[in-house]
Amino acid sequence: MIEVEGLSKRFGKTQAVAGLSFRVEPGTITGFLGPNGAGKSTTLRSVLGLVHPDAGSATVLGVPYRQLDRPLHRVGAVLEASEVHPGRSGRNHLRIQATAAGLPASRVGEVLALVELSAAAKRRVKGYSLGMRQRLGLATALLGDPEVLVLDEPANGLDPAGIRWLRDLLRSLAAEGRTILVSSHVLSEVAQTADRVVIIHRGSLIQQAPVAEVLAGAQGATRVRSPEAQRLRELLAAQGATVTEVGDGALALDLPPERVGEIAAANGLVLHELTVERATLEEVFLELTGGETTE
Amino acid sequence: MIALVRAELLKIRTTRGWWAYLVVIALLTGIRVAGEVGTADAFDRDTADFQLGLVDTVGVAVLLAIILGITIITTEFRHGTVTPTFLAAPHREQVIAAKAIAGVIVAIGFALLSLLVVFAVALPWFAIVGAEWNLDGAEVVTRVAEQVFSAVLWVLMGVAIGAIVQSQVAALVGTLIWIFVGETLLLGLFGLLDLDGARAYLPFQALDGADGTGGEELLAYWPAIGVSLGWIALIGSAGIERTRRRDIT
Numbered sequence: 001m002i003e004v005e006g007l008s009k010r011f012g013k014t015q016a017v018a019g020l021s022f023r024v025e026p027g028t029i030t031g032f033l034g035p036n037g038a039g040k041s042t043t044l045r046s047v048l049g050l051v052h053p054d055a056g057s058a059t060v061l062g063v064p065y066r067q068l069d070r071p072l073h074r075v076g077a078v079l080e081a082s083e084v085h086p087g088r089s090g091r092n093h094l095r096i097q098a099t100a101a102g103l104p105a106s107r108v109g110e111v112l113a114l115v116e117l118s119a120a121a122k123r124r125v126k127g128y129s130l131g132m133r134q135r136l137g138l139a140t141a142l143l144g145d146p147e148v149l150v151l152d153e154p155a156n157g158l159d160p161a162g163i164r165w166l167r168d169l170l171r172s173l174a175a176e177g178r179t180i181l182v183s184s185h186v187l188s189e190v191a192q193t194a195d196r197v198v199i200i201h202r203g204s205l206i207q208q209a210p211v212a213e214v215l216a217g218a219q220g221a222t223r224v225r226s227p228e229a230q231r232l233r234e235l236l237a238a239q240g241a242t243v244t245e246v247g248d249g250a251l252a253l254d255l256p257p258e259r260v261g262e263i264a265a266a267n268g269l270v271l272h273e274l275t276v277e278r279a280t281l282e283e284v285f286l287e288l289t290g291g292e293t294t295e
Numbered sequence: 296m297i298a299l300v301r302a303e304l305l306k307i308r309t310t311r312g313w314w315a316y317l318v319v320i321a322l323l324t325g326i327r328v329a330g331e332v333g334t335a336d337a338f339d340r341d342t343a344d345f346q347l348g349l350v351d352t353v354g355v356a357v358l359l360a361i362i363l364g365i366t367i368i369t370t371e372f373r374h375g376t377v378t379p380t381f382l383a384a385p386h387r388e389q390v391i392a393a394k395a396i397a398g399v400i401v402a403i404g405f406a407l408l409s410l411l412v413v414f415a416v417a418l419p420w421f422a423i424v425g426a427e428w429n430l431d432g433a434e435v436v437t438r439v440a441e442q443v444f445s446a447v448l449w450v451l452m453g454v455a456i457g458a459i460v461q462s463q464v465a466a467l468v469g470t471l472i473w474i475f476v477g478e479t480l481l482l483g484l485f486g487l488l489d490l491d492g493a494r495a496y497l498p499f500q501a502l503d504g505a506d507g508t509g510g511e512e513l514l515a516y517w518p519a520i521g522v523s524l525g526w527i528a529l530i531g532s533a534g535i536e537r538t539r540r541r542d543i544t
Contacts, residue, residue: 011544042544049385050378050543066385077382083375085310092309093379100302100383140379 001026001148001179002047006056008203009042016042018203019056024181024196029174031190031197031211032183035289039203040183041079044152047181048077060148072101076141077150081133081157086126090117090136093125097140111139116165130157138169149173151182155189167193191215201289214284222257224264225250225273232269239263252277296393299384303397307367316359320405323355324412332420340426343434349417350435351508353409353442357449360402364453365470367394369463378543388535395454395531402450406443441507441516448505448520451527452498458534461541474499495519498526 002024009017017039024030034040045051047058049065060075061068068074084093094108112118115135120128128136134157141149155163170193174180184190190197190211197214199206207214226232229249236243241253250273253260257274264271307313328349332340339345368391371377384390421428453470460466478497485494494500495514503510504519514522 011542045542045544048382050381052540052542068385071385072383075382079378080375083378085306085370085374085376087310087312089309092305096302096305096309097379097383099305100299100380102298 002058002060002150002181003062004043004047004056004058007043007046007053007058008055009039009046009051009053011042016203017046017053020200020203020205021056022198022205022208024179024198026179027174027177028195029170029180029182029193031194032181032200033190033197033285034183034185034200034206036185038200040200041152042203043200044077044079044150044181044183047150048075048079050079060150070101070144072097072103072144072146074144074146075148075150076144076146077152078134078137078141078154079152081130081137084125084133084136087124089122089124090128090132090139091121093136094139094143098143101144103143107143107145111142114142115139115169131159131162134158134162134166138166147178149178149180149182151180153183153185155184163189199285199288206288221252221277222255222260223250223252223273223275223277224257224260224271226264226269226271228269231267232264235263235267235269236260296389299389299393300396300400302383303367303393304400307363307397307401310370312366316363316405317408320356320359320409321412323358324352324409325416327352327355328413328416329420332417337424337426340421340424341429343429343431346417346428346430347434347438349413350410350430350438351442351506352413353406353439354445354506354508356402356405356409356442356446357502357506359405360398360446360450361453361456361470362467363401363405364395364398364450364455365457365460365466366453366463367398368454368457369461369466372461373463381543387538391454391458391531391535391538395451398450398454399447402446403443406439406446410439410442438507444520445502445506448502448523448527451531452502452523455527455531455534458538459530461537496522498523498530501526 005021007017007020020039020043032040042051046053047060047065057064065071065075091108091112094111095105098105098107109118112121115138117132117135117139120132125133125136134154138154141151155166158166167189170180170182182190182194194211196208196210198208223246224232225248229251233243233251236251236253236255239255239259241255243251243253246252257276261271261274331349335345371380380390381387456470457466460469478499481497482494485491495504495512501514501519501522504513505516505523507516513519
């Protein structure tokens with residue numbers, strides 16, 4: 001569906017993308033993650049034929065973007081929210097894209113309603129908030145009712161209600177069988193929406209896998225609470241576990257819960273709690289990218 | 296291609312600058328015609344030469360035409376709208392061709408608007424002062440056609456410059472500096488080097504010769520058009536090549 005193969009791009013002294021390869025499967029939402037400057041936008045712009053890679057290839061629906069017949073009918077994209085003439089109304093911006101793509105003028109009203117921007121459609125974009133510009137960008141992407149959507153940081157500038165709205169919209173678009181590649185550095189939103197993630201760092205692939213797998217693969221701590229905490233702690237430490245007290249009388253340690261349960265049973269200890277703390281995507285991400293911040 | 300041209304025309308019409316162009320053309324033409332008619336004496340006023348000169352006022356449209364041509368392209372880079380434009384039409388040379396065609400259509404409109412203002416000012420004025428029209432219809436049509444075609448050449452030159460420079464301020468300021476300083480210096484230099492014959496081949500000297508009004512030291516009409524088109528083709532193809540290669544980031 002979207003296939004990136006050995007993609008490399010250098011801007012001056014900066015190697016923006018270095019031999020990146022990944023695939024976006026049809027009908028899935030794929031989160032494209034990486035810290036700012038990881039090469040996400042360059043990659044997406046290469047996929048869309050806007051940036052010429054130094055090496056490698058990027059294809060959409062099996063061909064380079066430039067070879068798509070009527071591209072806006074096949075692929076919709078939101079890159080930066082600011083790529084609209086400030087003096088033009090939102091409606092006119094959409095009319096221009098619809099005209100260029102040979103789409104009927106009626107689509108303009110439809111997509112405006114879909115992104116809930118109809119009321120502001122006749123106002124000049126200069127007066128739009130960042131969130132409204134994001135909505136206008138989404139409307140632009142959806143004009144041609146495309147089967148593939150490429151979205152670069154679409155949640156930027158949205159308020160919490162807007163982020164929730166975006167999440168619901170992306171889910172319903174994906175439920176219609178569309179393929180969505182959405183980049184973000186705000187991980188929680190991707191964790192809740194995406195089926196798969198592609199994580200890149202410094203222009204190279206770190207991991208591509210289903211979200212669940214990434215989370216499961218991450219080493220989460222085991223949390224245990226017992227009225228005989230001190231004795232349990234000694235027993236666990238004797239088994240080679242690193243144990244820390246996490247307050248509330250609970251202990252966190254690096255043994256799997258099965259092992260902890262066995263040790264407790266063998267020694268006749270009562271447990272009040274035995275859980276595995278799931279690592280958040282955030283933690284996974286920081287671990288994978290060597291702890292660099294995402295902001 | 297027709298869809299792209301229509302989209303380009305819509306882009307021109309949906310910004311405020313559009314009205315500024317029309318107002319400036321109407322004002323420039325009106326003021327100049329009023330000035331000429333007002334300062335001419337009764338004898339001059341009745342001559343066909345003077346009256347043809349009024350028609351030549353349409354030449355003010357060329358300035359707006361080149362600004363339009365440059366702006367059609369550079370405004371897209373300035374506001375980043377080039378991204379949605381190239382997403383809709385990934386073959387970038389088609390976009391430039393569509394812009395050139397849309398620019399030509401609008402530039403013809405500019406020249407005709409200017410012509411309208413010429414007569415809107417001159418006709419009542421002539422009627423009031425009792426001047427007599429001595430224009431030959433065929434001559435007027437020829438002169439208007441030449442002026443309109445001149446506006447077409449200028450807008451194409453603008454598109455070519457916009458395609459190669461791409462930065463709005465640099466393209467507009469650079470072009471003005473080139474016209475008023477660059478070519479003037481070259482004219483002097485050519486004179487010093489005893490290359491007077493080469494002067495008329497400079498881009499804006501050629502364009503100047505291609506407006507039908509003639510002039511000393513300029514090329515004759517048809518050679519001037521040929522040389523102008525040559526410059527437009529040269530700058531334009533370099534511009535298309537630059538635009539095709541450019542990374543849109």
